[in-house]
Amino acid sequence: xxxxxxxxxxxxxxxxxxxxxxxxxxxxxxxxxxxxxxxxxxxxxxxxxxxxxxxxxxxxxxxxxxxxxxxxxxxxxxxxxxxxxxxxxxxxxxxxxxxxxxxxxxxxxxxxxxxxxxxxxxxxxxxxxxxxxxxxxxxxxxxxxxxxxxxxxxxxxxxxxxxxxxxxxxxxxxxxxxxxxxxxxxxxxxxxxxxxxxxxxxxxxxxxxxxxxxxxxxxxxxxxxxxxxxxxxxxxxxxxxxxxxxxxxxxxxxxxxxxxxxxxxxxxxxxxxxxxxxxxxxxxxxxxxxxxxxxxxxxxxxxxxxxxxxxxxxxxxxxxxxxxxxxxxxxxxxxxxxxxxxxxxxxxxxxxxxxxxxxxxxxxxxxxxxxxxxxxxxxxxxxxxxxxxxxxxxxxxxxxxxxxxxxxxxxxxxxxxxxxxxxxxxxxxxxxxxxxxxxxxxxxxxxxxxxxxxxxxxxxxxxxxxxxxxxxxxxxxxxxxxxxxx
Numbered sequence: 001x002x003x004x005x006x007x008x009x010x011x012x013x014x015x016x017x018x019x020x021x022x023x024x025x026x027x028x029x030x031x032x033x034x035x036x037x038x039x040x041x042x043x044x045x046x047x048x049x050x051x052x053x054x055x056x057x058x059x060x061x062x063x064x065x066x067x068x069x070x071x072x073x074x075x076x077x078x079x080x081x082x083x084x085x086x087x088x089x090x091x092x093x094x095x096x097x098x099x100x101x102x103x104x105x106x107x108x109x110x111x112x113x114x115x116x117x118x119x120x121x122x123x124x125x126x127x128x129x130x131x132x133x134x135x136x137x138x139x140x141x142x143x144x145x146x147x148x149x150x151x152x153x154x155x156x157x158x159x160x161x162x163x164x165x166x167x168x169x170x171x172x173x174x175x176x177x178x179x180x181x182x183x184x185x186x187x188x189x190x191x192x193x194x195x196x197x198x199x200x201x202x203x204x205x206x207x208x209x210x211x212x213x214x215x216x217x218x219x220x221x222x223x224x225x226x227x228x229x230x231x232x233x234x235x236x237x238x239x240x241x242x243x244x245x246x247x248x249x250x251x252x253x254x255x256x257x258x259x260x261x262x263x264x265x266x267x268x269x270x271x272x273x274x275x276x277x278x279x280x281x282x283x284x285x286x287x288x289x290x291x292x293x294x295x296x297x298x299x300x301x302x303x304x305x306x307x308x309x310x311x312x313x314x315x316x317x318x319x320x321x322x323x324x325x326x327x328x329x330x331x332x333x334x335x336x337x338x339x340x341x342x343x344x345x346x347x348x349x350x351x352x353x354x355x356x357x358x359x360x361x362x363x364x365x366x367x368x369x370x371x372x373x374x375x376x377x378x379x380x381x382x383x384x385x386x387x388x389x390x391x392x393x394x395x396x397x398x399x400x401x402x403x404x405x406x407x408x409x410x411x412x413x414x415x416x417x418x419x420x421x422x423x424x425x426x427x428x429x430x431x432x433x434x435x436x437x438x439x440x441x442x443x444x445x446x447x448x449x450x451x452x453x454x455x456x457x458x459x460x461x462x463x464x465x466x467x468x469x470x471x472x473x474x475x476x477x478x479x480x481x482x483x484x485x486x
Contacts, residue, residue, distance in 0.1 A: 028441040029349060031412060032125060032317055032358035033061035037374075039113050040067045042366060045104045050116060052362050057120045058470045059375070059390050060412025064117045065125040065317060065358065066110065067178055070160055071149075072131075073106050074138045080147045082140035088162035088211065095163070107167060114168055123172035125317070127225060128157075128164055128208070130177075134187035150187040151200070158207030165215025175222040175268050175317060176208040177201065181240040182227040189234045198235070198243035205262065220265035222315060228271050229287040236287035237269060241299055245308035255299075257308035264309060266355065267300055269293070270318035275330060278344035279485035290319070290344045297353035315356035316348055320373025323383060326364060327372040337373075338388035338478050343485070346394045346408050349443075359389055384478035390470055391477040393421070393458040397450060397484050405450040405482050411442045411460045413470060421446065424455040424479065432456060455479040 037043045038052035056064050071077040075096040083094040091097070096106025104112065110126075117124045130137045136149035141156035161174070179185040180201040189197050209221050223244075230236035235243065246259035273280065273289045281291035288296045297314055304311040321340045324331030332340070341359070348354045364374040375386040393409040411417045416437055423432035438444045448456070460475035462468055469475050 028443070029354065030062045030315070030356040031060055032063045032065050032315070032356055033059060033362070034065040034318060034358060034360040035362035036065075036067055037361060037363050037365065039064070040069065040072075040109070043363070045109050045112050048363075049113065053113075053116045053120055053122075055362055055375075057122060057413070059359070059386075060414075060470065061122055061359075063123045063125050063172060063356070065127065065175075066113055066117075068110055068126050068128045068164065069131050070128060070137050070141070070157075072109070073160075075106065077138045077149075080139045082138075082156075087156065087159040088166075088215065090163040090167040092163065110168070114171070118170065124168065124170070125173035125175060125222075126164065126168060126171050127175040127178050128161055130186060133184055135177075135185045144188075152186075152204065154200075154203040154207035157204050158211035161208045161211035162215040165212045165217035169216060169218070171217070172219045173222055173266075174208075174212055174217065174219060175225045176205045178225050179227040179270065180204070180225070181230065181235050181237065183231075183234055185227075195235055195240075195243060198240055202244055202259070202262070205264075209263070222266045222268045222317070223262065223264040223309075223312075225268040225317060226270065226288075228269070228273075228289045229282060230284065236282075236284055237271075238288050238295060238299060239286035241267075241296065241303075245303045245306075247299075247303060247306060247308060255302045255306050257303070257306040259308065261307050262309050264312055266315045267296075267312045268315045268317040269296060270360075271316055272319060273321075273340075273344070275322075275332060277483075277485070278340050278347055290347055293348070293354065294351060297351065300353070313355035314351075314353050316354060317356065317358050318360040319344055319358055320360040320371055321385075322372040323364075324372075326377065327368055331372055334384050335478065335481075337383065338385040339480055339483070341385055342388060342392035342394045342409075342480070343483060345392050345410075346396075349408075349410075387475065388477050388480075391419075391458045391460055391475050393456060393477055393480050395448070395450075395456050395480055395482040397482045399484060402452075403450055405448050407444075407446040407448050407456065409444055409458055411438060411458075411469070411475070414442050416440050417442060417469065418461045419444065420459045420461070421448065422457050422459060423448070429457065435461065450482060455481055 033056040035052040038048045085092050098105050098108025114124050137152040139147045139149050141153050142149050143153050144151040183189045226237040247255040248258050271290045271293050278290040282289050300312050303309050321337040322331045323337050348357045361374045363376045364372045364378045376382050395405050397405045420435045421432045422429040457479050458477040460469050462474050
């Protein structure tokens with residue numbers, strides 16, 4: 001493949017390369033990768049864990065996100081009696097400790113993952129949280145009647161995060177709880193007919209942040225980690241955020257804060273769009289998906305002006321597009337997944353309030369009711385999105401200019417690199433551009449000629465400037481169609 005594609009770059013095109021200026025991308029974003037199944041789920045912690053981290057590095061991840069399940073680290077999570085001693089100490093007797101015969105026990109599972117992330121030159125994002133189906137925690141840390149494991153005690157959570165900080169001092173980020181506005185991740189969502197989790201999460205976050213700082217944590221502490229949509233009994237991301245920061249409508253429509261201010265280093269969101277295209281806004285104004293992520297950016301700015309929180313960047317710490325196969329109900333085609341992932345990343349990139357982008361997952365969930373958004377099928381077979389993720393290409397058309405399209409793209413992991421855009425010509429692929437160099441961060445933008453039905457793909461040349469890319473030979477992205485969106 002490399003030899004045939006390389007012939008597309010003629011001598012004239014190579015000369016033209018010298019005259020083509022690099023694109024001026026507005027900025028760069030941190031790339032986050034979440035391989036939950038291999039790192040903390042049912043496929044952890046054997047050979048697939050190492051190969052998943054290799055894939056994350058090859059796909060250009062800067063940061064690997066890991067859910068840290070509180071119950072998994074506790075020796076007797078179903079006991080209602082807390083063992084004596086200091087649970088802010090990772091060596092506390094109540095925590096399960098690894099052993100030569102069981103190196104993955106308790107902390108050991110996460111030790112192996114965090115060490116593997118660091119060994120590959122990436123950074124760890126840890127998200128200490130409860131267990132599905134309702135955010136279960138150790139029963140002794142539950143404030144629910146009968147201590148059923150729901151309604152976690154903020155003080156106990158703070159002690160756990162102190163131990164986490166002491167165990168993993170090199171972690172770059174800690175996200176405080178996963179999707180607190182989801183009934184599958186934190187319960188109860190409602191008490192006395194009113195939303196309960198915004199207040200509970202506020203207490204969990206405050207205690208968790210205090211515990212992290214007491215444990216000497218030097219990385220970034222993230223608030224939010226919100227699911228995008230609400231239900232009849234739960235709050236969407238926008239409504240939850242306003243209640244979390246106690247924002248009330250003041251004079252002249254300005255928001256004011258009715259609670260003491262919080263501090264954080266970033267706000268995390270999971271703006272999944274389901275089967276909708278990434279540019280489509282959700283029906284409910286209380287929800288936040290990729291299609292209206294700017295609404296949350298504006299609320300965060302308003303919250304900062306109201307002194308409810310310091311000024312925060314928005315990190316999109318989960319985003320995925322599900323496929324069919326394997327999910328015939330909520331899945332899209334492999335081709336559409338690859339295209340929508342690129343468009344969603346472009347929408348995030350052009351919003352200056354967004355500082356991080358992510359892929360969720362590497363491999364599909366085993367349960368068809370889970371997320372089938374992996375770049376690989378459950379059996380490990382790569383989908384077209386596996387190549388598309390490291391070479392995203394977006395072709396955007398406008399109705400007023402039907403014969404011209406704009407192209408945006410990126411290559412990773414790299415800095416500046418040599419690339420070329422190809423276009424379809426019947427059953428052949430021909431050069432749509434000469435070979436050109438991306439900007440120093442791997443991004444580019446171009447204008448291209450277009451006619452209806454034409455497809456495009458990106459080639460990232462191996463060692464064109466003496467630096468190898470992430471593939472064995474040239475990286476060639478999948479065919480991409482043009483879309484019209486704002």
